[in-house]
Amino acid sequence: MASKLNTVTLILFTIITFSSLIPQTQARLLLSRPAPNPETPTRFAFPESQSTVLPDPSQFFTSDLLSTPLPTNSFFQNFVLGNGDNPEYFHPYQIKSSGSSLSLSYPNRIPTTTSILQNFTADLTISATQDYADYQQQGHGVSSFNDLSVTLDFPSSNLRFFLVRGSPYLTFFVNNPTALSISTGHAISSFSSNAARDKYTLKLNNDQTWLLYSSSAIDFTNSDPSSISTSDQFYGIIRIALLPGSENESVLDHFCACYPMSGEAVFKEEPFSLEYRWKKTNGDLLMLAHPLHIKLLQNNVTVLEKFKYGSIDGDLVGVVGNSWVLKTPALPVTWHSIKVVKDKASHTEIISALSRDVEALISTPISNTDSYSYGKLTAKAARLALIAEEVDFVHVIPAITKFLKDAIEPWLDGTFNGDGFLYEGSWGGLVTQNGALDKGADYGFGVYNDHHYHIGYFLYSISVLTKMDPAWGMKYRDQAYALAADFMNLNSTLDAKYTRLRNFDLYSLHSWAGGVTEFGDGRNQESSSEAVNAYYSAALMGLAYKDDNLTAIGSLLAALEIQATQTWWHVHQGDNMYEDVFASENKITGIVWSNKRDAGLWFAAPESRECRLGIQVLPISPITEALFSNVSYVRELVSWTMPALEGASEAWKGFAYALEGMYNKEEALEKIRNLKGFDDGNSLTNLLWWIHSRG
Structure with missing residues (x-):
């Protein structure tokens, strides 16, 4: 093993030394295709x-990183909050930092009827044995990060960890001769090396076997039942794998000799395509793909179907290839229903409801002023305008657009x-006035919680207004793009004030919502449909401004979010994604965490x-058609939900009846007609439009 790893150690050292001098914003990829519209928006500053x-x-x-926008919903967020000692999940290992040491865990899954949890146990802990005076006081620092990796430095231990997502090996560089210790929370049952002393086999009493590879010979001694230590100082690369x-x-x-140091996701010219590229040493790269990766993989890679690790996201399968291309099915992004309302009698019923809903709209100012509720209510109004256009009842549109302008402009010009x-x-990034002073205000918007939800609703309304009144759209174009940049930025020079894709996780292929808040179970997202709405709304904004690039990126992210939702939020018993004890009781998750599945909601x-x-x-719109494209699953979900509708609020009933209408149109329609109330982002008009467009 030494002959393989040693040849790259000096090369790696050179790369490490000089890469720290490259600004992080240059290291990340820029969007390759400029917007075709020659009137590109200037950078608007809130x-x-x-x-x-x-x-x-x-x-x-x-x-150097502090001068750039920083991630606020990242896969390593716990490493940069509080004491930095809550674990994060890197597929297949949980990683935890404490003081100047790093622990990794190959987690067990604990399933119940209401949750599935990956617990953290320190299977192995890597540390230096030097007795520095400040050894325990110094922790880790993040020296670089990108889409698929983060580099953690432990200065007092002379250790640099390349935490690349989906690597079956934990890879670290000992950048000065250092004595090392590797301990376990279990007991070591056997310990051996090859003749060259560059591969060790470590068996634990919990039936785990770990392999350790080094770039040169290294001498470990089994000093006690729970640790091994080097008898001399070591300099070079070490890789550890379960x-x-x-x-x-x-x-x-x-x-073992080819290892990645970082990884990026590239938005391809080909529609609905994404490519993973890794900075790596020479050789063929072995990485792990989760089930959605396997479904979307396109290019000439080798899948090792029998090389598997377990994970809360399903089996992780070995893939050999220096880059991956992922391609999702095309997603129709439309203003109006995919299945049009053809029956003129249906138009009559929708128009009757529309007249009443518009009258109520213009006579009742928005009273909920938090950014989430406010944005949701404007999107509700925007839905009425599009439905009016679809059923050719256009004379109400001016009243709706006036309402929208009066509601939205103060948020855009700073007079709200x-x-x-x-x-x-x-x-x-963006915060709100209240959120800057109170972390609980605006549902946590000020601590970067749910940005794609809140802003997604605003973008939907702005897009519809721009469609209806292009002159208004041009007047507020810069503000609209500044809002979109908060969670849609791809690090173009135009939007250098905002981090790259604030919410979307380019390895997990869906968004996270929790912001800069520590969670023992890692990142989380509750409402998958509102995440879909955010990227759908960005795509619509591209349509409204004739920005093909924004439409393409928004459509791709919406398509990936839908694929991920159908994979991990929609529960199917018997597909081996989740244990039967959980899948038999749950047809849909409440919250997806990076380390947990939860049946409960916030x-x-x-x-x-x-x-x-x-x-x-929620919200019901044309994209809902794609999100719930599996009608047999919808039938199971509605049947599972129906007993809970007894005594439930009218608002929640409306969403169940809407899904029922996909296979039982007439009965669902009658139930909707009898509803006494609606969610604050929904309306009778919207539900009737949905049901009557079922065909």
Whole structure:
């Protein structure tokens, strides 16, 4: 093994030394295709804010990174919050930092009827044995990050960890001669090396076997039942991997010399395509793909179907290839229903409801002024305008557009009374006036919670207004693009004030919503449908402004979010994704965490099935057709939900009846006609439009 790894150690050292000098914004990929519209928007600056509630990132990020926008929903977010000692999941290992040591865990899954949890146990802990005076005081720092990786430095331990998502090996560089210790929370049952002393086999009493590869000979001694230590100082590369079955040892041996240091996702020219590219050493690269990767993989890679690790996201399968191309089915992004309302009698009923809903709209100012509720209510009004256009009842559109202008313009020009969007520079993004002072205000918008949800609703309304009144759209184009950049930025020079894709995870292929808040179970997202709505709305904004690039990126992200939702939020018993004890009781998840699946919601218990269905459906729009394309699953989901509708609020019932209308149109229609109330982002008009467009 030494002959393979040693040849790249000096090359790696050179790369490491000089890569730290490259600004992070240059290291990340820029969007290759400029917007075709020659009138590109200028960078609009919302007023500056000094937040009193955000954590200080300077404790963890290197100084060069502090001058760039920082991620606020990232796969490594726990590493840069609080003490930085909550674990994050990297597929297939959980990683946890404590002091100047790093622990990894190949987690067990604990399934119940209401949750599936990956627990953290320190299977192995890597540390230096030097007795520095400040050894325990110094922690880690983030020296670089990108779409698929983060680099953690432990200065007092002389250790640099390349945490690349989906790597079956944990790879680290000992950048100065250092004595090392590797300990376990279990007991070591056997310990051996090959003749060259560059491969060690470590068997634990929990039936795990770990393999250790080094770039040169290294001497470990089994000093006590729970640790091994080097007898001398070591300099070079070490890779550690759990052995997933004895038959796979030769696979790990074969690919141990080629390792990734970082990885990026590239948006391809070809529609609905994404490519993973890794910075790596010479040789063939072995990585792990989750089930959605396997479904979408397109290019000439080798899939090792028998080389598997377990994970909460399903089996992780070995893939050999220096890049991956992922392609999702094309997604129709349309203003109006995919299945048009053809029956003129249906038009009559929709128009009757539309007249009443528009009258109520223009006579009732928006009273909920938090950014989420406000945006949701404007999107509700925008739906009425599009439905009016679809059923040719256009004379109400001017009243709706006036309502929308009066409602939205104060948020865009800074005159909204009591709240409004601001820019804060410590992390690089938008907050609200209230959110800058109170982390609980605006549903946590000020601590970067749910940005794609809130802004997605605003983008939907702005897009519809721009469609109806292009002159208005051009007047507020810069503000609209500044809002979109907060969560849609791909690091173009235009949007350098915002981090890259604030919410969307380019390895998991869906969004996270939790912001800069520590969670022991990692990142989380509750409402998958509102995430879909955010990228759908961005795509519509591209249509409204004739920006093909924005439409293409929004459509791709919406398509990936839909694929991920159908994979991990929609529960199918018997597909081996989740254990039967969970899948038999749940047809849809409440919250997907990086380390957990939860049947409960932030606002409701697992028993509130109507809430679980509703929060994964709203808002109902043309894209809902694609999100719930599996009608047999929809039938199972509605049947599972129906008992909970007894005594449920009218608002939640509406979403269940809407799905029922996909296979039982007439009965669902009658139920909708008898509803006494609606969700604040929904309306009778919208539900009738949906049902009558079922065909």
